[in-house]
Amino acid sequence: MSSVIAQLSPEEEVVIHEFASLCLANISVEYTGKVQIFEHGGLEPLIRLLSSPDPDVKKNSIECIYNLVQDFQCRTTLQELNAIPPMLELLKSEYPIIQLLALKTLNVITNDKESRTMLRENQGLDQLIKIIDTKELNDLHIEALSVIANCLEDMETMTLIQQTGGLKKLLAFAENSTIPDIQKNAAKAITKAAYDAENRKLFHELEVEKCLVTLLGSESDGTKIAASQAISAMSENSSSKDFFNTQGIPQLVQLLKSDNEEVREAAALALANLTTCNPVNANAAAEADGIDPLISILSSKRDGAIANAATVLTNMAMQEPLRASIQGRDIMHALLGPLRSDNPVVQSKAALMVAATACDVEARTGLRNCGGLEPLVELLYSKNDEVRRHASWAVMVCASEEPMAVELCRLGTTTIPFNTL
Template sequence: MGKKAKKETESRCKEPFEPLPVEGKTPETVVLLLSSQEEDILVKACEAIYTFAEKGDDNKFYLLGLGALEPLCKLISNNNRLVRRNAVMALGIMATNGEVKSALKKKDVIPSIIDKLSLEEDTVVHEFATLCLASLSVDFVCKVQIFDNKGLPPLIQLLSSPDPDVKNNSLEIIFNLVQDQKSRRAVHESGGIPPLLELLNNTDFSDLHAGTLQVVANCLSDSESLQLIHKDGGLKRLMEFVLTPNTPAIQSNAVKCITRVAHSSENRKLLHEQNVEKVLVELLSVADISVQTATCQAVSVMSFHLASKDSFRDLGGIPAVVQLLNNESLVLKEAAAQALSYLTQSNQLNMFAVYEAGGHEVLVQQLNGSGLRTLANSAATLGNMAAQEVIRCSILSLGAVKALVEPLNSTDTQLLVNTTRCLAVLTCDTEARAELQSAGGLHPLVNLLRSYHKEVLHNACWAISVCASDGPAAVEMCTFGALEMLQEINQSVNRRSRFSELAMISLLNSNLSAKYSLTSHLASTDLICDGFYDTGKARAGQRILTLEEMSKQPVNEHRPIIAVNTAAEETVETEERQSNASETDTSSKAERRTPRKKKEEDKQKD
């Protein structure tokens, strides 16, 4: 009887329980349920996790602290389709949190997520798997893992998904990946360009165009990939898309795409062969500031290609850019001025094209009260154009020199580079040099000799060497310490240049008193005239005082100062005889001697 009862008990244990309703009212309970062996419970638990996490970042972080991440990473590969789907949903929504993303990076979960991109999975799985990868792909290590685990091909396939969220997430991941050249090449080899270009021509997905253009721009920046795309007709389709009437935001992004492509010299040549200049000139007339600004930026980059400069001029692009200088938008003004600076660089015909369009007048106006970049670009363009005498005279008549004085006090490097270069070209004229001196421009110009920026220093030296052609300007710059600073610069291995040496030579040639004091000799071509004086050998770094400054100092009987003043010679000698004057001329506190007397006294000193 005992054995029979035992068998009945064993039989009853094999019978299953009736289904029990399981309700988890706290996150802690639900997370525990993720370890269940019951598929029905797992489905409900994953769904509850997703619902809770969707409510906000705090909930996602709380679930992370409860340990929900580990079981979810396993459940996304569960054999049950419904469990797998809900687990991917929960993991994808949680991955949008920064802390969760950091924790996921430490787990080897990317291969499992990539498996979920298979076309056998449903659209919901694709959406949240790509959402998870989009969050992770911002990290460099994760990008490498996605690439190494063959993530690009399925992502490219999903660009043709009927679900816009799947398309958008896939685009975002691909965009992050193609920052690397290896991935850009892989996109092309995996057939990624045709579906990308197809998205650009599908009006139903206009909200994806901006992201698509960013991906295409990165792919096209690789010259080898661009050549292959061009063979497939992809570049022509892109050009057509740029001209197709569309929303301004998309059209400006398309132009930015071309700009990105044009940063390579090989690509600029190919774009020129596709008549990109014609497309850009047409876009300059589009009545939208964002499109016009992007187009001016594209013109700037394309202008590095010499043939493109001529094309823009021949197509009437220069007057169109000049017209944009009058726009109220500061951003557009800046872009237009920059485009003109590149168009006129080493291109005489373009200089005259800007001049004939009245561009120099607007550019001079923009030297007053404009933004730093607009001011810098305007100065650069005027500096280019001033190389032509006719244009330079016109620029000077508009008061450009005076307008360039204030920018010399700026701390903006590019503005200083362009301003000093412009002044160096403009002050080739005597009147311009006098105007710069009277406007108080010499002092801030000399102060730039303290700059440690190579180009600023070079241009400042260049401008000083030009201004030193006039004796009064040279003397004034010496009073501001130009000679001492140039001596220091020319003794420096890092700061010395042919510009600083030229500035030193120019200053000394126009200030013979300083030259004789520093070098103890004059050349046969150096003609002494009234105003020359000799105070003896100057020490290195010592500032050489002017005759007027020395006349205000107490008399030093042990150090005679010899000056040349032939016009006053007879008057001085008569006064000395009649008044029994002392050895020192109190009116100037410097001995005035003729060149003959100077020579005799030099012998006595020797």
């Protein structure tokens, strides 16, 4: 290994560089090869060769570096060696494979904040925006978007890209593209950035909500999922929440009927966030005929989908007319499966829903007749605090009439030590 790496020295001819770097690129595919190259100091000469006049040397070197940076220690050393400027130069190459490998490498290393800062300080964002703004480079758009998505996690980057007009270009690009992977990656970029409150504010000012509603109508399930997740993140902004009342909620309700369970789960999550502490949106979801598909999801095989659907139905049940509508659809029977789930999150959401819907004699009788009291009481013994809390609340609601109280005592609620609740 030392002998091969020694052939990368500036004194060697280009043809030697070419075959030595090719050798290392092939070796770096395997984990042990990565370790040996790194331990023998191969990273620094490889970075130097990114500026080689020979395209084959550049290609081999960046390919090897891409393999190496899958390891965290290599990424840290890469920052110390100031590798980002020569990588950004590779984006200007006339060879698409070199540009693609450079973008793939940048996508990996910009998961680290320090690398994102270096990329920003070296005007890397301008180059990335220029790539997605150039139709002839459409084979690089997906990877360029992935790098931008990482960078948007930082408020400084978000502000810079907004001030230079790049953010507006990004949203227009996402909305107008017909390539599913591009739309999906653009929505993922929005999701990552929208976890920051200031970023959400900037997105709202640029009317990102319209873009996301458009993406919900994509034929690609991946894009629908990504757009739903972005709406979930943006719903933390109250103004965005209001926007989606008429544009967004009806489309999300339609996605609840999808054959793809991941789509249904993502749509239910978006609705859960949009309807939490928002009666207007809860009512909008009901008016869009969301109750039946939400109840249907309670029998899903995906725990996340069940928990999300239960949250939306609980939010709806806070309003008496909607609660009556939910009760009229045999909701207690639909909750049996979630109450018996092994997943604490599902158990918690199901118990909370019982507390929200068992508000009259008929509903409580329905819960008892379908055998729902037994699994509810069992949740009082859960080791999870939230499950016990919500189960206790549901039991309190159910015990408000004597026949139910007697039945709950028979099932052992009075024998549970208070210090476990």
